[in-house]
Amino acid sequence: MKLFEYQAKEAFSEAGIPIPEGRLAQDAGEAREAARRLGSPCVLKAQVLRGGRGKAGLIQFAESAEEAERKAAGLFASPHGVRKLLVERAIAVERELYLSLALDPVAATAMFIACAEGGVEIETLAAEQPEKIVTVPVDLDWGLMPHHVRELTFGLRLSGDTAKAVGDIAGNLFKVFRATGAELAEINPLFVTKEGGTVAGDGKLVIDDNMGDARGKYPLAPEYFDTQTEYEAALEGIPYLQFDGDIALMCAGAGLTTTVFDLVHYAGGTVANYLEFGGPNYTKAVQAMRLCLKNPSKVLLVVTFGTIARADVMANGLVEAIKALRPTVPIVTCIRGTNEEEAFATLRAAGLDPLYETEEAVRRAVDIAAGRRA
Amino acid sequence: MSVFIDRNTSVEVQGATGKEGAYWLKHMKDMGTRVVFGVTPGKEGQDVDGVPVFHSARRGMKAHPAELAMLFVPPRFTKDAVFEALDAGIRKIVTIAEGVPLHELIQIRKAALSCGAMVIGGNTSGVISPGKGMAGCIPYWIERVYRKGDIGVMTRSGSLTNEVTAEVVKGGFGISTLIGVGGDSIPGTRFAELLPLYEQDQETKALVIIGELGGSMEEEVAEAMEAEIFTKPLVAFIGGRTAPEGKRMGHAGAIVSGGKGSVAGKVAALEKAGGLTAAKPSQVGGLLRQALG
Structure with a gap:
């Protein structure tokens, strides 16, 4: 989970980073009061999770409390x-550096990435001037040592x-990186x-969703999400992304759902x-369908190929969800895997026309969304 | 011979008496896997489907040496369980749990690299050489997906594997060994590290890789092909071609960030190295026929 700048800076400050x-x-009104107390000039920084805030006008300078x-x-x-x-109180800057810690999945170490020129995005710098970037691998079991810092x-x-x-x-x-199990800690x-002096001008901290201790400090809240439904899905622990098209995907398995996403577009x-x-x-299935129905769509497409996540259990769940929620949008199903014969029988008994091939199911959903069939 | 597991490979199961562990231990045995002992602390003296259970991997190893450890252990205990298997002298480990903390995944991979071990997973359904041996939770009994044959499969996904492997079988082929490296951003073993095994395996004529957006594992395969570390025909299906940048598509590892990890980049690298790539799962069978002439 990516934290807001103010949260990252709080964590940095607690660890002794200025x-x-x-x-x-x-x-x-609170901004005016803050500016009055801090003194001018000051900087106003919008706390949003997107990058490129400067270019988007989300960082502004003010010369007075009124401004x-x-x-x-x-x-x-x-x-x-x-x-x-x-x-924040504005700072008279002599120069800017870049410093971050990330994980290197190939070498299996943590990795300091630093550059004598900060302020630009590191991806841009890596592409244009890779020779200016300093990297120092740090073994997590050894921990940070003086020679790493000298390097x-x-x-x-x-x-x-x-x-x-x-x-x-x-x-x-x-x-901070170790205590929060972070994926990225960047200044x-x-x-x-x-x-x-040296001061962290910005702070980015992406903590590990699987680190219970670190997560407990930052409970899920709507402000981390673009939409209310994404927040509600996160509370259920169901991966959900909001788009603005016609076909609601209610699929099983990350890889298969991503592939269905592609096939719909193709x-x-x-x-x-x-x-x-x-x-x-x-x-x-009931919670999943409830989330899908919060979003206007023209058809619900259910594709699964489950093994431990058995087909018969998924089919029963889907039928139960239909009874509970009475969706008015048509439903196309392609539920296969363990006990798929029972699943097909369950779906037919509920008045559905279960399909067996993913690409056929996608075509049918696209045809329904386009009004080419009911 | 097969890759990673065959009918002679001796396997111990950690978390053997748990619900998942006991269920899949039995299936592994039923398929013909040589399961020699199980581990559950506090349950030594019991058995699961006739397989003796020990308090620890080391205690089990004294009575029944095993080459491969299969872990049905929850994410918060996974690091300890992997290190327990390494301490017991086991150098092939499969771990299925999803949700192991990232820093622990790094430590697991680092330990494996340091002692020449191979950890497959996490967040995987495991490894199978149909008809010979299985370490994981793979429904080998679904004939239209897990038919025995001479096509190797490496995958980052479970459900998508069923979808693509069904197309391999529909195309008239079967599977030699399927290895799920898992959907995490830090897999214990990377695609390219398995290529030498498939290259040597006489029962594998061609390889299918099932990849997705994010990370650099598919690009590393292309590099290994360019370096002629892997010279057999290769067909790839890579999901997430139309995924927007910056969105995590289900798996922890499935995200394009800073312009890196895009499917377009992976497809271009693999094609340049001589691989064939399928835009849809249904094309995989035909591409395999084309690749095998």
Whole structure:
């Protein structure tokens, strides 16, 4: 789960990484008050999870509390779903660095990635100037050692107090990374100030959904999701993505659902939602269908090829969901796998016309959505 | 010979007395797999379908040496169970659990690399050489999916494997060995690391890989083909061609980020290396016939 900037910075600060003095504001009045207390000039940073906030105008400078209030009102009214602003005292920046920790799935280590030029996206830098990037692998069982830090700071051509400060930040970033089981901990830009200090200008922290301890601190909330239905699906533990097309996918298995998603597009159709109720969720047909029906669609397409997630159990679940929710959209099914004969019988008894081939089922759903058949 | 598991491979099952473990242990045996002992702490002296159970892998190994450990263990105990098998001297491990913390997956892979072991999974249904041996939870009895033959299969997905493998069988072929490396972003063993096994295996004439968006495993296969580490015909189906960037499509590993991991890039790399790629599962059988001349 990707955290908001203010949460990442809180975690960084608790680990001893310097962050700019700042306050959280939930409306324009609070932004004005925050700016007054912090003093001008200040920066207003919209707390949204998308990248590229600068280009999207979601980061604004204000020279006074009045200007902060006016600009905050604009940000809250923007179409980006801004619920919170981080108001920070502006910093006199001498230079910007890039520093992050990620996992290397091939070498099976953690990996520091650093660059003497921060502020730009690391992907851009990696593509255009790979020679400027310093990488230092760190074995998770060995932990961070002084030579790793030296490798990093010499690689960045830092010296003196700045080298020491950046080294300390790297050590503390490693602590946060390990404590949250993070996929990514990033400081971009890492400011070196005109006074010679070092401050995390931004913070990105993607924590592991499977780390119970870290997750407990950040309970699921609607603000992490683009839509209410995505939030409700997450509460059920059902993978769900919202789109704006015609065909609601209620499929089982991540790989198969993704393939059905492709096949719908190849056949000229559009997807209303991606929903996957395989694995441990295969008995959750009622919840799955309820989520699909929250979204306007022209047809519900059910494709499964389950083994542990047995076909007969899925067919029973689907029929039960139809009885409970009485959907008005037509349903196309292609439920196969363990005990598929029983599944077919169950579906036929419920008045459905079960199909056996995924691509045929996709064609039928696309035809129904296009009004070519009922 | 087969790849990874055949009828002589001795297997121990950790988590043998659990609901899943006991159910699949029996199926593994019924298919002909040589299951020599089970492990459940506190249950030594019991048996599961005639297979003796021990407190630990080391205690079991003293009585019944095993080459392969099959783990039916929940995600929070998986790291310990893998290390227990390694400590007992086992160098082939299959783990099915989904949801093992990322840092632990890194540590598991690192440990395996360090001692020359191979950990298959997590988040997989396992490994099967039809008619010979199975380590996992694969319904070998579905004949139209798991018929014995001479096509190797490597996959990142369970449900999609059934879909694609059914097309292999429909095309008149069968499976030599199928290995599910799993849907996680940090699999214990990567596609390219299995290629030398399929290259050597005389019972494998061609290889099907079932990949998806995200990561770099398919690109690594293309590199191994370019380097002639793998020279047999290869057909790939890769899901997620129309997936939008930045969205995680079900599996933890299935996400395109920073422009990397796109299906278009994977398809281009594999085709350049001489592989054939199917846009739809139904094309796999025909491409195999084409590849095998």
